[in-house]
Amino acid sequence: MEGTLRSVMHSQRPRLTLSACLALVLVGAAVALIAYYAPEDADQGLSQKIFYFHVPIALTAYACFGWAAWKAFRHLSRRQAGADLESYVAVHIGVIFGVLTLATGSIWARISWGVWWTWGSDQLVLFLVLFLFYCAYMMLRFSVADGPQRANLCAVYALFGVVLIPVSFFAIRLSQDFIHPVVFNQHGPQMAGSMLLTLCVAYAALLALASTLYRIEVAGKRIEKRLRELKELRA
């Protein structure tokens, strides 16, 4: 009994430690680059430094939702064991990064545009729709009893949700929205090389952080599930 749980914990430990160390190093490097290496923006000044975390956080949220859809697909197509749980955890982490995207974006909007929120920007509204869609995923998951039916319903929902990601990403580029800045267009990144390097390091840092949180959460959920099963066996 104890051995089973220990094997669950020990099998995750080396990769988890490596992932946590990588996240720590990359976050430290990103903060150092933002503070000392990246130049101040000519138009926005210091407030543009929010960009180096705001954009990677949003992209990480997209990555989490994409990963959740992939795991949902694996659950539906191959009945992969644990894919439903992994899909749920990816959505969970994605929602947390979604909250951070909205919070940091709101602070940046306040200093740049003078308002905390504007309904006139398609990018903001579409991201909010995406975020609320995945919040509703949580409501769906916790309103259906645990079992294959819930797993299938959640997998289908997560697969539908992934369609919103390219809509959110490309709609701003297709529409006439001049409020929200677009730095990646068809001519490539519209920024200096030092800024792009800082952005890439920050993105790598946030992906590593999200990956670490994901691994911890999945390991915790698996142990919790095994414990529940063992308690039921004992009862």
Next chain:
Amino acid sequence: MTAAEQYVAAAYLVVFVVVLLYVLIIAAKLQRLEQSIQDLTVAGEAASDEPAREPPRPSASQQGQLGAVEAHLS
């Protein structure tokens, strides 16, 4: 501290606080799981230490019946 500095600091602080809160919640949850594992281990050890139960002895009337059957068979 200028307004821009305050807003930038606030944005980074929000990220730090949310991640910290999340890590704290996960740490508390893992601590609870560890406690549950410990409780189950103690309960399992206590169960394995208990002496094996002896089968119930037959009553006097049952013993009499058994004796009669044995005598009949022999």
